[in-house]
Amino acid sequence: MARRTKIYEGKAKILYEGPEPGTIVQYFKDDATAFNAEKKDVIDGKGVLNNRLSEFFMTGLNNIGVPTHFLRRLNMREQLCRSCEIIPLEVIVRNYAAGSLSKRLGIEEGTPLPRPIVEYCYKDDKLGDPLVTEEHIAAFGWASQQDMDDIVSLALRVNDFMSGVMMAVGIRLVDFKIEIGRVYEGDFQRLVVADEISPDSCRLWDIKTGQKLDKDVFRRDLGSLTDAYAEVARRLGIMPESGNGTGPVAVN
Numbered sequence: 107m108a109r110r111t112k113i114y115e116g117k118a119k120i121l122y123e124g125p126e127p128g129t130i131v132q133y134f135k136d137d138a139t140a141f142n143a144e145k146k147d148v149i150d151g152k153g154v155l156n157n158r159l160s161e162f163f164m165t166g167l168n169n170i171g172v173p174t175h176f177l178r179r180l181n182m183r184e185q186l187c188r189s190c191e192i193i194p195l196e197v198i199v200r201n202y203a204a205g206s207l208s209k210r211l212g213i214e215e216g217t218p219l220p221r222p223i224v225e226y227c228y229k230d231d232k233l234g235d236p237l238v239t240e241e242h243i244a245a246f247g248w249a250s251q252q253d254m255d256d257i258v259s260l261a262l263r264v265n266d267f268m269s270g271v272m273m274a275v276g277i278r279l280v281d282f283k284i285e286i287g288r289v290y291e292g293d294f295q296r297l298v299v300a301d302e303i304s305p306d307s308c309r310l311w312d313i314k315t316g317q318k319l320d321k322d323v324f325r326r327d328l329g330s331l332t333d334a335y336a337e338v339a340r341r342l343g344i345m346p347e348s349g350n351g352t353g354p355v356a357v358n
């Protein structure tokens with residue numbers, strides 16, 4: 107059997123060349139990292155849950171007309187996506203103060219924000235993904251002003267969708283991070299939501315108890331990360347098939 111070509115290996119995923127031109131396969135690993143990979147662990151089953159959860163959110167976004175790179179899930183740990191050129195920015199949307207915003211501005215975690223706030227960080231692990239402004243982005247050519255307008259509008263649509271989906275199952279969407287890719291269609295480029303949307307990249311708090319159901323469980327040693335992610339999947343009615351997906355997998 108021919109070996110697949112690995113395009114890139116990141117902290118939580120591996121990207122392979124896809125079966126057709128213009129496609130890639132995203133493989134979700136069980137590795138968890140935090141604080142710029144200073145804290146690391148392997149968490150059995152996390153990749154399976156994130157593959158399934160990201161499929162659920164991306165499919166929902168595609169269905170309401172928010173373009174994403176997601177095409178279809180292939181198996182427990184892999185999904186087929188359109189290949190795109192990732193803009194080197196982490197786009198963060200916040201509804202409540204938490205994490206780095208709370209630290210930076212001295213606002214207590216959980217304080218509602220007067221309106222959703224969109225922030226950009228420059229994707230560079232060596233620099234610790236520093237916060238940047240639109241001025242930096244335009245000056246260094248990472249994205250044009252038109253791209254940034256489109257990115258903000260995509261990010262706010264993702265926020266509305268995700269907030270509603272979560273609210274319906276008793277979960278508060280505190281904040282999240284997305285990445286945006288460029289897809290070329292002839293002479294035109296289109297921006298799409300890329301990477302993943304999962305509890306690794308969101309803050310999710312139970313509305314009644316405030317219990318954290320996201321990667322802060324790992325960052326802050328608050329218990330079992332897979333229990334937290336499985337609870338999100340259970341509430342959304344999308345528990346993955348049994349097993350942890352470490353056995354042999356077939357692509358197509």
Ligand code: UDP
Nearest residue numbers: 198204205206207281282283306307308309
């Ligand atoms: N986030 C992420 N990847 C990163 C940085 C942040 O997915 O490299 C997510 C994080 O899970 C949270 C949101 O973006 O949902 C805002 O994170 P914040 O800036 O507060 O950073 P942190 O406190 O996680 O360092």
